[in-house]
Amino acid sequence: MSEPMDYASAGVDIDLEGSAVASLIGALSKSVRTPGTPGAPVDLPGGFGGLIEFGDNLLAMATDGVGSKLQIATSLEQWGGVGIDCMAMNVNDLLCVGAEPIAFVDYVAVPKPDPAIHAALGASLAEACRQARVTLAGGETASLPGIVTELDLSGTALGWLPKGEAITGERLVAGDVLIGLPSSGIHSNGYSLVRKIVEHAGLNYTDTAPFQTTHPNRDLVRWTEGDATLGEVVLNPTRIYCDPVVDLLNAARGPASFGIHDVHGICHITGGGLSNLLRLHPSLGWNIQTPLPVLPEFEWLQSVGGVETREMYRTFNMGMGMVLAVDSEHADAMLAWLNERMTGAAVVGHVEDEGHRVVHALDGVEFSHY
């Protein structure tokens, strides 16, 4: 095609979204809940929000939706994975501050109630609760024919951690080792671009995927026989990292040779791709010298869409859904611990003090703002 595709041309204006969110946050006054009482906000270094006091512990809340991935699921009437996507987007965010997710509530908006959709969502959320090890503590199904034209799904996760153990990025130092955890696919970001590229390619999601879909770092959730379809690949549920991250943190608190304060930062790679790393520290940089293998769907999307490499890494996770920045002396032990529980976790780089930027083994993949 003549013009390379990018996220903005797919209809998403990240700058406009940022401005809208800033308007909303700017209008919010300080909490009326005073320090030392349940619900008082915790002001953390690095601008991490969402944590509140609760006695000797902190509670964390995360809220997010599945976004335009839902439109593909709805077009295929395949909602079996979207509950997992919704859970993952929320609990993976909680993990980043060191919180253990414990409960979840879902919010479903539909033009009219449809028992088939709701049964599929129920099964998907039940599986999501199992994977994330949380209690489904409630939910709401709203019929909003004048507001939504098809399914919207979002949710809120609740987590906790002991006071003094929040992972805030303040312990990050140059030399920290970056451990990448593999993603299961596109996860839940970048779907405006995915849909545009698939449309451009003239393919249907029910077509056999025009690339080798298997990869040692992930399994595909299938609903057809034979070769995997494009729909099965792009709808593969987002990986939930509670197992192994919660267990890693608990091991660090207990028997392991590494300690809880050896985990210096955790980053969930979502919209914004690798540029998300910049949120973890105001001045340190991130060098991804030995990235995880790129999953085949990303190579196909880039090739068919003519997307620039940097744009791919700013939009998609490219095969790495979470990054842990850990103390260099304990990195080997942590990686060995992780490798016993997850295929494909690997050292991908290190933290460095050469400017607030992300650099990558691939030329041109560099970010200095998100």
Next chain:
Amino acid sequence: MSEPMDYASAGVDIDLEGSAVASLIGALSKSVRTPGTPGAPVDLPGGFGGLIEFGDNLLAMATDGVGSKLQIATSLEQWGGVGIDCMAMNVNDLLCVGAEPIAFVDYVAVPKPDPAIHAALGASLAEACRQARVTLAGGETASLPGIVTELDLSGTALGWLPKGEAITGERLVAGDVLIGLPSSGIHSNGYSLVRKIVEHAGLNYTDTAPFQTTHPNRDLVRWTEGDATLGEVVLNPTRIYCDPVVDLLNAARGPASFGIHDVHGICHITGGGLSNLLRLHPSLGWNIQTPLPVLPEFEWLQSVGGVETREMYRTFNMGMGMVLAVDSEHADAMLAWLNERMTGAAVVGHVEDEGHRVVHALDGVEFSHY
């Protein structure tokens, strides 16, 4: 008009919604979190859900949206109250189990970001946090042009209470006194019918309300000069009952002559109107002999829409947004306590053991299922 209007003819099928929700809940498996650990579900008498264990305390989550009231707000570009509506729908639900709300997160879905909407929502949510005395612990703004055609707003509230103090309805007995707390207007339920009636009446929301809008039980939030418009009346923000209910519960734990276990049941009157009371106990009944005064907008809606009286009480709060069922020996003291803090709270009836039903001073207003 020839046919009386009702909720189903306004496009909402409560039975279909119930069936859809049952499908969703039916598919949910038991929690993986075991009793005694953070997040374990608490099985309460009366089927109250949403409570989880957390050490010596319980945590409660509630999630809900504003629904089709948003469509009127959007048509008038008046979003100043909808953050309060969203907060109220959630925190008022938490109060019903005896939980003190402490934190809130919002979820905003829009076709595209609009700084004007988000600034208004931010101000509204800030005021809502002040009224509900909670910390805004996060939020998400999603741009979903293929899913929503205009603003959708929902949220999740988190509350807590000491173990052993959940209000479950199990202490309810015949003779308990019902104290009604006045509503501020239509609150956030029944708007499909409101919109249908206003359309039928051929009125615009910017027209002066064709009835006397003032009432001693509530103030109107105004954005025009002169006589109140119909839009100002129907968009009046939902009352948040944290103050006085949280303070009442705290007084009951401390200096007051009544105790925490003298509050036997709390009901948030939402969609379903008075039939909501039936959820509080499997066999006892509710006699509303001396109802709170009906707010003028309900009289107008009934008259113009030709709505049957029973249907009005099954759809709207009719002037009473919350009901406390309290021990008869302490009812006078509690009412006196409430009257010092809120205009219009009054004894409206009592609990009786003559069948699982709601009866009302008005003939024909009787419910035996919700």
